[in-house]
Structure formats: C-alpha cells, structure tokens
Amino acid sequence: MRNPDFKAELRAYLLGFGLALALTVVPFAVVVFGPGTQGLAIILITLCALAQLVVQLRYFLHLDLSEQKREDLHLVLFTVLLLGIMSIGTIWILGNLAIRM
C-alpha cells in the first residue's frame, strides 16, 4: 500500500485552498480599491481567474498532465477547444452585429 499519507494530502488541499483564496482576494481588492487603469484591472482579473482555474483543477480536481491516461486528457482538451470555438464565435458574431446596428 504505497498511499501517500493522509496528512500530506490534507496539506496539499490546504495549499490549494490558500492559493485559491489569495487569487480571489486580489481581484476583489483591485476592483474595490481601484488602483491603476481599467485595462490593467481587466488584465489582472483575467489572469487571477485563469490562475485560480488551474489551481482548482490541480489541487481539488486532481487533474494533472502526468499520470493521466491519454483519453481523459483528450476529453478535457477537446471540450476546451469546442467551447472556445463556440463562445468566441458567438461573441464575435453578435459583437459584429451590434456594431453594425
């Protein structure tokens, strides 16, 4: 039974939690205290959201690139591809229509 012991795993969860919390506080702070320009704020919020996405996938959903069987990775990447096509396409098309209205 080569199971990593309970404490170590718990610590990983706590680490993930801490990171996620930090990545939540930062964007809220940016909006509340409003330092810098709007463009900067948008970039910060986006980066924090993406980082938190990775953190949660890694520490809570245990999705990593190493031990996965290929098919699971296929699934997730494929979904992201399709979602990207669909949502970016939607925003592009309707944005274009809005401009031309």
Next chain:
Amino acid sequence: MSGEAQTSWLGRLNIDSLSIWRAIENPSVSEFVGAGAALVAIFGGIGALVLITWLRAWGTLWRDWLTSTDHKKIGVMYCVLALVMLLRGVIEGVVMRTQQAFGMGGGFLAPEHFSELFSTHGTIMIFFVAMPFIIGITNYVMPLQLGARDMSFPVLNQISLALTATGAALVMISLVLGEFATGGWTNYPPYTGKDFQPGPGPDYWIWAIVLSGLGTTLTGINFAVTLYKERAPGMTLFRMPIFCWTVLCASIVMIFALPPLTLAALMLAADRYLDFHFFTNDLGGNMMNYVNLFWLFGHPEVYLLVIPAYGVFSEVVPTFSGKRLYGYNSMVYATMAIAVLSFCVWLHHFFTMGQSANVNIAFGIASMAIAVPTGVKIYNWVATMYRARIRMTVPMIYATGFFFLFTIGGLTGVMLANPVISYQVHNTLFLVAHFHNVLIPGVLFGIFAGYHFWFPKVFGFRLEERWGKRAACLWVVGFCFTFLPLYALGLMGMPRRSVMWDDPAFQPFMWLALVGALTILSAVTALGIQLWVSVRNRAATACPLGDPWNGRTLEWSIPSPPPPYNFAQVPQVRTRDDFTDAKATGRAYQPLSAYEDIEMPRNTAIGMIVLIGSTLLGLALIFWIWWLAIVSVGVMLTALIGRTFWLNTTYTIPAEEIARDHQAWLAEVHAAQRITRAEETQAANRGRAALELPQGVSV
C-alpha cells in the same frame, strides 16, 4: 390567456383545445384534415392497445421490452418509434406537396394549418425519425461490434429512450390537444414569443425538444463511454469498425452540440413563461442570439445524422464487395475532421442576418472545406468497389443511390456555402431541395441500408429481396421527382414555407413534385408489404447461425438473434475486420475451454416511470397545470433517488446455461452447409458463410 382559463384546475386546457371540437364548431376542409389526423392518432393508439390485448402480449411486452435494459431491445424500440413517426412525417410531406400542387392562388389548407404541417414535419423528421433511427441502430450494433456485453450504462440507456419517446408522444398529442407551433422546425422568436403566439403551440415544441434533447445528450455520453471503456481486449481504437468511429463522432455532437439547443429552448421558455427578455423586440432582447444558439446546435446536428449513415455504408460496401474497406485510416481522419469542422460552420445558416462580409466569408470558407473530407470518403467507397465482385443486394441499391444523389446534394451545399449565392437563394425552395437532397439520400438511405443489412442479425431471418428492391428503386425515383424540381422552383424565386403562389410557370414543376411524393408514398408502402411478406415467410429465410452476408466484424460471429449476454466469452481481437480474419485462419467457431457465469443488469420499470412522468410534466407545462407539474417531478425524483438505495440490480446467468446454448449453436454451425455468395439470397442460406476472397486480395 383568458382569466377564467387560468383558474381552472386544468390550467388553460378546455374544450376548445380539442382539435376535433374545433372542426365541429367551424367546419372547413383545413379543419377536417386536422381533425382527421387527430382521429387517426386516437384510433391508432386505441388500435394498438386492442391489438396487444387481443394477442395477450401485455406480459411479454412489459417483461421482454418495456422494462428491459438490454441494449438490443432498446435499440429495436428506438427503431420502432422512428418507423411510426416516419409514417406521420411522410404523410405530412405528401399533404404539403398536394397543397402546393393545387396552391396557385389558394389550395385547400389554411395558412396556419400549413405552417403547423411544415413545423411538425421538420421537427418530427429530424428529432423523432432520423435521430432515434440512428440511435436505435447504433444501440443495437455498436456493442456487438465492440465485443461488449452491453452499454456502459444500461439503465441510463432505458431512460434516454423514455425521454425521446416523451418528445415524440408530445408531438403526437398536439394533434389532439391544442395545436403545434407554426414557427418551423427552428421555432425562431420573436414570432414564437408570447406576444405573437400566446397559445400552447411553441410550448409543445419547447418541451418536446428539451426533454428529448436531454435524452439524446445522455445517449451521447453512454455511447462515448462505451466506446472508450467496453471494447473487447485487443480491440484498439484503430481496429474498431468504421461504424464505431462514426458513432464516436456522432456522440461528440450529442454531448457538445445538444446543450446550445437545450439552452436556446429554455431561454425561449423563460421569455414565454417568466417574462424574461432574451429574444423579445423590446427591453434589450436580441433575437439574433437565438438564431446563433440554434445553429450552434443545428449544423453539428446534421452531421450527427449523416456521419453514422456514412458508417453504415462503410460496413455495407466492403461486405457486399467482398473486399476490405479501401483507406481505413483516411476514412477515420476524414470522419474526425468532419466532426470538428462541423462545429466551425454554423453561421452559414444565417449569412443574411447582417454581419459583415468578413464574418460571412470566414464561415463560408470553413463550410466549403467540409467538402474535402467528404470527397475523400466517396472516393474510398468507390475504390472499395473497384474491381470487386459486387452483389447488388438491397443495401447496395441504397448505397448506389446515395453515391449519385448525395453528391448532387453535397455540391449544391458547396454552392450555398458561398455567401453571395446564399443571398440569392436563401429562403427559397432551392434550400429545401438541398437539405432533402442530403437528408434523404444521405441519412434515410443509410438508415434503410442498415435496416436491411442488420435485420437478419436482429430477428434471425432475412428481409424479402424482391419487395426490398422495389422499395429501394421507388425511393430513388421518388426522391428525384419530388426534390429535383424544387431546385428549379427555388431558382425561379419561389419562397419556402409558402402555402400558395401565383406564377403559372411554377405549375409543371409542382405536378412533377406531387408525382414524386406519391412515388415516395408507394415506396413506404412497399417497405410495409416487404415486412409483412418477410414475417410470413420467415421460416424460408431463417439464418439463425448468424452470418448470412459473409460478414467482417464481430457482430456476425454470434447467433441471430444474439443471446442477452451477446458473447459466450468476450472475444480476443487480433486485427481489423477480426471476424473475416478469424474465418480465414480457422479461429472462428471454436469451442470454449471453460465457461463463466455472466452478470447482467436486471429489468427495471424506471424508464416507464420516466416516460409517463415526463409526458405528464410536458403536458402540465404546456397547459399551465402547475399542480401536475409538481406531482410528476416529485414522482420521478422519488423513483430515481429511491432506486439508488437499491443495490441488487444485477442477475447472474449460470455458466451451464451458457455452455449448453453455445455448444448447441456450435454443433449446428458445424453441421450446416456452407453457403457461397451466389446462393446468398436463397433459402439454403442459414447463416454459415463459405470463405470467399477475391483473387489476389488478402484479407
């Protein structure tokens, strides 16, 4: 939406909801056609109940079919559902063609009635004929081709069927109660919003689509997981039959393209029921959002339908050519490419909505690109047939018709993918001709080819050849007469969905199309006769040994009909077209050294509970009977959750029983005469094929 209707305990359901009552109150030809259809639906339903009672079949029906979790039974039920709905869809098509043939300046149908007809026809043909048929065939065939015992989630499979049947039932009930939407199969708002259509029509569409769509998504998940997790040992992805690959692509569409449709329908429901403003004209709604979401689903959907049809042809053509498929790998890549590309082209359904030329051209180019992988496929099939000893059986007639006609449909598709041309012919009968040109020779012919091909596997006897050939030829001819004239009419400027017209130049084409529609009707009749004749003569065409066509894949290596557990022992796969290889190398029909007990899922009534519950739920929502909605949801949830506390969901088939059946079958196989391909359609063919390879061609 009158006040008193809302206070009744039956919501807004009242005597005027009965279409028969409406016909009595204000008689007209149009109302009589509607009432007649209602009567047919009612008497059809009652007739079926009486027949079942008379045959004393309730017990069998319940035990062997309705509560079964066997993928084979479920597949057959899907196909039966689709056949029934096909009948209605074709009749509606013929009625519309008749109306238009006499439509110069009038005709006999009221405009709303005509609109209801094309709306139900389109909805039924896509969602309740083509999809359940494809799903049914897949359900039956795919696990057998993979060497699996069942789907990954047998109970979920049953529930999916129930949800699909719910949608179909709602569309059928709309004949009798209330009326169906008049907004076409696309149901575009704001026309279908509550300002313009306050009645139950669009709600029928919404709930039929949402409920059956949920079933389809679940089916997609089931297919995909089965493909990934249930393959027999040795069956790598690249040893799967092409049909399984096409199912993988179809399930991708079911999983990822159904959500936009569900979402669009639910948003429309929010607009109609809760006064939201997604798609309204006022207060910041944007109906173009709906169009976009609908076609995010709509385009992948047509590939959901046609790709498995390609898969069927990829099984039929090699089998009846006696050769392996030409270019397996290119076929796989072409299929995958089509699946992904199909998510990149949805805008070609609304080139004229007003976006800039740059947006249009991007999607136009992507659309034209699909022709490339499709062309690869056509060449692969043709190359498979090249210098082969082809047997012109019924499936091959459909395949041949498909090659010629589908190519025409595909080419007009490339024309329509050009925004400049689309601006000229959009919303005309040219478009109607195009999509029937891909849907009938593509999807429907594929389905019929599969039906003839696998029928002996399912029921243990072959379909009668002569009536089959007649039906196939009638379909091909009927299709040409019905739909090719519509190209001309479209170019002459006749709009689609027109109840009447006034240019005398249209008339000759209208007559031609009517003749074609009647030919199609006779083709359907011929299919019915064929089934009747085949059942009557089933002793003469029995092929219980399982391999009537000298098949190539695993489903032919077991008895017909297969036992509940499919394979006495899960096969060990060595190559592509494993059964052909097994027959050539003597691996086939070997006795087993040991048999094991097999655990199979038990029957369950959960599907029937979901069917009844969700049908009532749909009606409750359509007619605002809120208490019924709550009760039906409560019952379904209680049943579904309660069932999860029940752990005893499987039963065991003892090894002795399996051994007895398997050995008896093997003895029969070894005793049987080996049939050459020349005798394929004769009574001697009991399903044991002689090994025949074309000269100079390896397995």
Next chain:
Amino acid sequence: MTQPNAKLHPGLNLGHHHGEAHNQAETVVFGFWVFLMSDLILFGLTFASYITLANNMGMASGPTPADIIDLVNVFAQTVLLLVSSLTFGVASLTMRHKMPAKVTIAWLGLSLVLGLAFLGLAALDFLNMANQGAVPSRSGYLSGLWSLVGLHAVHVTAGCFWIMIMIAQIAVLGLHPIVKSRVLRLGLFWHFLDIVWIGIFSIVYLGGLL
C-alpha cells in the same frame, strides 16, 4: 493493463487499496466527467449569451451593474463556496483513507451547511435586486444575469440535495463500493461548481463593475 498504483480516472482516486471499488469506479467516473464537460458547454454558452446582453442596448435604460451589485455579499458567497470545496475535499480524503463513516459524514455535513449558507446569501442578493426593481423582466441584461447566476444556484441546490442523499446512503448502506463511487462523483460536481463560480464573480460581478 493497469499498473498497481495507476490512476484510473481523472480526479481523486479511491486508490488501489480499495480493490474492486477502485476498478468499478473507472467507467462511471469517466462517464461523469463526460457529463460535466457537456454541462460546461451549457454554462459556457450561458456566459456567452450574458456577455452579448451586457451592454447599453441590453440594459435598455434599466439598472446597470453599478446599481445592483453588492460586492460584500458576493465576496462572502465566494469564500463560503471555496471553504465548502475544501471541506468536501477533506471528506473525500477521510473516505479514501478509510476513516470511520462518522467522520466522512461529519465533513459532508459541514460542506452541506456551507452550501446552504451560500444559497441563503444568493437568495438575499436576488431579493435585494428585486426590491430595487432589477428583475429579469426589466431588461435583456438582467435576464442574462439572473439566468446565469440562477443556473449556477440551481446546480448548487442539486448538489446540496445530493449531499443529503449521500449522507443518508452512508448511514443506511455504509461505505459500500457504489456509495464511495457516488461520493467521488459528487466531489467532482462540487468542485466543478466552484470553478464555474470563478467565472461568475470575475465576469459578471467584477467585470460588471469595471
């Protein structure tokens, strides 16, 4: 085919020491991932629709984000959901390490309470908006906002019911293999909802205020 300690599916694995349960979980957990991906598309397109409505035209001279967003409440909701993700993670760990069922139930119960608290705050938020006249029938933008946040809330509600059912099942059936596999899937669902929430607070609330 599978090595002794290989992960059979993405997400927390029961681990080899759970024997049959570990192997049986493979297919169902994979199936559940596929379902989540389908659900992700549903959420993603709801986001896209929201974005197309969150502009001047969609607001139809009605309330704007600045009028209706209560950032303190949103922050509290965010933290509650995040903490419940952590407690759920601990619940799964106690199960993976075969601690007594009572312990697992306790952690599940804690996650449930946090989930319910989240829903309570969300309801409060909706109520406040409604009192300001910011109801979905006011504008396309508000329709989009209510339905996106509402879709998430409906999912959380379903998750809460599911936790209750799992607590009942552990109590009645014990940690039967199938029960364990259900808890695993519930965990995926719960964490998935937290991930969707990242999108909601970033795009709808923070993005809306900018």
